[in-house]
Amino acid sequence: MASFHGTSTVANDKNESDVLNSQLKQLGRTPGHIVPIVCQKWMTGHAKGASAAFIINGVLQSLRTGLVPGNRNADNIDKAMEEFDYALYLSKSVQTSGIKAGLLKSFGFGQVGGELLIVHADYLLATLSREQLGKYNSKLQQRMPEANRYLQNVLVGKHPFVQVKSHPPYTAEQEKSIYLNPLARAKYDSASGEYKF
Structure with a gap:
């Protein structure tokens, strides 16, 4: 699945679909092997940075449950969106047998945006050998104190969070x-x- 910014503006919606289409084509995905698109902005609104947290939470819920939520107001998809081989804008929710990954896209004004690939832990960790998993856990334990120190420095005003x-x-x-x-x-x-x- 992919979660789009989904502003319903002519340029943004087409640009987001075009970038996804270009990425999947570059990766060699079979045309017609669609990716369901979720546009959560109708629900989250303009919450600035917090909307990304809301949307990540929605993607994580979809990975956990396999449910792709429908776009409640997607009852009149523009014909211009039909040119993309990979994007499917659902108006109703679909229960799948499982979602392996979610792509969070956020296009904002003035090139302020981002993209985040979230892979289901079952698939990500399954690619590691027992030795690699041990190394990963060791590095994770080393990073935690650094992350906590960084957050504490943010809270006391030594530097901004981002x-x-x-x-x-x-x-x-x-x-x-x-x-x-x-x-x-x-x-x-x-x-x-x-x-x-």
């Missing part, structure tokens, strides 16, 4: 090629305090 960026770390010309390149990595530039390609 660094809000004013522009993406790539140029407009680089955008699509970076999105479609699984090996593209931004590097942190300590001099400017920004990530760059």
Whole structure:
């Protein structure tokens, strides 16, 4: 499944579908092997950063239960959305036998957005050997004190929780090629305090 920002604006809805379509085509997904799309914004509204937390919670519930919630107001899908081979906008909820992954997409104004792939733990951890799982758990235990220290520093005002960026770390010309390149990595530039390609 994929959870879209879903603003019902002409540019946003088409752009979100186009990016998903391009990504799945690049990955070699069979055309017509659709991905159900959930647009939770009709329910969460403009809660700013908090809406991402609401939407992540919805994706996690779908992974846990296998239920893909319908888009309650999707009773008149624009014809322009029919050109995409992979996106299916459901108006009613569908109970599946299980969802392996959820893709959370959030397109915002001024390139403030994000994308998050959430893989069901059964599938993610099943790919690890017993040795790899042991190493993962060991690293997790090491990261917890660092994460707690970071949060404590946020709470006492030493630094903000997130660094809000004013522009993406790539140029407009680089955008699509970076999105479609699984090996593209931004590097942190300590001099400017920004990530760059």
